[in-house]
Amino acid sequence: MSVRINDTAPDFTAESTDGEIRFHDWIGDGYAVLFSHPKDFTPICTTELGYMAGLKDEFTKRNAKIIGISVDPVESHNKWKSDIETATGHKVNYPMIGDRDLKVAKLYDMLPASAGDSSEGRTPADNQTVRTVFVVGPDKKIKLTLTYPMTTGRNFEEILRALDSIQLTAKYKVSTPASWKPGEDVALTGAVSDQEANEKFGGFKAVLPYLRMVKAPAD
Structure with a gap:
């Protein structure tokens, strides 16, 4: 299988x-x-x-x-x-x-x-x-x-980077863009409305209607 x-x-x-x-x-x-x-x-x-x-x-x-x-x-x-x-x-x-x-x-x-x-x-x-x-x-x-x-x-730093992304995106409604590194801005998922983005993330940058960037959430 x-x-x-x-x-x-x-x-x-x-x-x-x-x-x-x-x-x-x-x-x-x-x-x-x-x-x-x-x-x-x-x-x-x-x-x-x-x-x-x-x-x-x-x-x-x-x-x-x-x-x-x-x-x-x-x-x-x-x-x-x-x-x-x-x-x-x-x-x-x-x-x-x-x-x-x-x-x-x-x-x-x-x-x-x-x-x-x-x-x-x-x-x-x-x-x-x-x-x-x-x-x-x-x-x-x-x-x-x-x-x-x-x-x-194998590039095991890439595995660490991917693991950081996997763990972040499991906790918050965000996705990480190309070549993202911890601490850099992230993209909001479609599950987040503009209103929720303003309330939870203090606003966002609309690069495109479907690409909205915010600072990475911190614990």
Whole structure:
């Protein structure tokens, strides 16, 4: 099955470097960032896993947990950790799911059902579609998906930026424009009347009748 924005994130139980994970229970009442990898001991994924470890505190500030998954067993992940620290200077400080039977990769539509039921003998090229970031909300719904080719390292600052937008727009009737950054002006949604905009936001700038900008709400 395909996994789209606003779908419930498929739940699963799997082994990880931190022990058994029951995904929905593990998420709890916050956000989760699940990011996948086609194979252990691959160059670009090595840099990504270390970079994410360095950003863990930033995700924690946003009440978001991070979790990796690779199409290999947990024992292999534990060996890979040493290389990741050597290459990036960061210890992997979050769980890494072992998906040796490909169940999670297929559950999240990153591999077809015909891929079989074992990671053994599969190459990174065989698993190249297992390169997706999923952001899951407290309601266990998919909020964002981004899929990258194997040759392009992921921009995790963009994931943080998108998470800031997702959390802001979940709380207020606003949307964030192109290349928006926290603190910059936002657009009112169509659910906000001009009168409500004046009352709640102290007015607005009408760039177009359907594009009304206001200062970003602050808690």
